[in-house]
Amino acid sequence: MAEVEPVDEPILKVERIHSLIGKHHVLQGVSFQVDPGKVTVLLGRNGAGKSTTLRTIMGLLSPSQGTIRFKEQAIHHMKPYEISRLGIGFVPEDRGIFNLLTVEENFRVAMHQENGKTRERMETVFHIFPDLKKFWKATAGNLSGGQKQMLAIARPLVNRNELLLIDEPSKGLAPIIIDHLIDSINKLKEFTVVILVEQNFYMASSLGSDFYLFDDGRTVHHGQMEELVQNEELKKKYLGISG
């Protein structure tokens, strides 16, 4: 098992967190860190604890042990709304779209405040996701799966979020839409640090700079994405990918 090595001034540092869902001890000592300017991918089989880790960072689950530091500040005891206001955006697995609101209203709800800077950020959003401009007045629930995913990813960008947690964005999407999504997330890398939880190895390897492998609620391996792409043994053992 590879030990997590400290790197100078990470934007997020997770140390030995344990989390329970009901009676189930899901996270059993997850440790990792996220460096600025990178896309860190969390990989592992279903039930390994990747999504639970994101929910714990966001404060939606309280860790029973361990610490989470965002820019040196301990956040593991904070409420979700306080964590969000620090500048951490979250795109959950179910996308968390407000289906009965329009695309515009979805953005306005996400805005912590509306000012010149927010409007500038909206221009960036339209640049990265031009389709959203077309459906600005449409009810979000009526959008296609790909459009909903783009809305979900774009929505946190209206605030000054320094870290974006994205949970399985490719889930249920056609390959052509996934390619489009990869292009969009590649563009947003310029504006925010991303932690990506992804089952689709093609997407994960196209976007990731660093990776952490999860198994049974623990981080078991980490390194640069190029290493993982070439390491068939690791891929087979932890992701079930061969050839």
Add this chain to the structure above:
Amino acid sequence: MNPVQQFRLEEKGVRFRNPYFFLRILLLAFFVFTPFMFRSFEVLDVVLKIIIFSALVASYDVILGYTGIVSLGHVLYFGIGCYSVGIFMGNLGWISYGHLALAFLIAIAVSGILSVLIGLFSLRIRAIFFAMVTLAFMEFAFILSSQLRSITGGDDGISFKLPGILAVDYSIGHFLGIELTGRILSYFLILLICMILFLFMLRFVHSPVGRVLQSIRDNEPRSIALGYRTYLFQVIASSFASCVAAVAGACFAIWVRYVSPDSSLSVSIMLDVLLMVIVGGMGTLYGGIFGAAFLMVTRAFLPKLQVLVGSILPGVPMAARLSERWLFYFGLLFIIIVYFFPKGIVGTVQEFFSKRRTS
């Protein structure tokens, strides 16, 4: 010009070409001209009750349809409004404009404070807890109003008179062929108040606070993750809606000039409000008008079906017997509406146009 400003400009441009805009004008014109078009007091009474209940149902829609909180005691605030006017004008006998305004203010203040307390106490735990607590408070108020005879008049209620131009025997002459009595002036005053209430509610649900409320209804954990203390927003919505309900109640008292536990605080009024929201459509605000109209019109005119059938088909006993069962037809109509408009009348129409826009 950034894209958001461009969208806003385009939106302003199409506002006057929107069919909904003309529908609203038409609806308002109908309410304004009702006293001139229909001379019957019965019609006027039904239309004004539609107006008052539209405001009450819309206020309930703010908490149920827009925020997703189930309250079973919203009529409590309606009753507070009714009794506030009733006690001032009837029990205390302070019949003046100043005291009438004071009755409105006290109703708003009491309702606002009470709903904040109930909300802080019960919304933090579970939504269903809120439903049970509100129902308990309404039942408590109902019992209190029938027991405190010296203040509320007990089960007999309070009949009262209104000041100046609102008094029944007041008349300022004729206009467009009708006599402008205290009744007609009360009608216009209540219409004006309910219109202002409706505009307030529209502003509220389209404000940033309103959007947050809708996001809580759609996905509360997501709203929390976006940085909102959701239960505080729920308390705000609940207290706002209760203040509106109190004003609607005070207006109702002005119109009927009588308050009693059955007419202002009973569970049956709460059930009517629920029916009106379902028929009109939750989360639409305008649905309240259609829901109230459906219930009020069918209740007022279906019992007269027998007379109508009797005049069309005299001497057909079967037809006369069939037309007796007006409650059966009422139920049938309700089922048909729920079947063909699963999201209420306004909700289903809105969804249809929204889907057409997206496709």
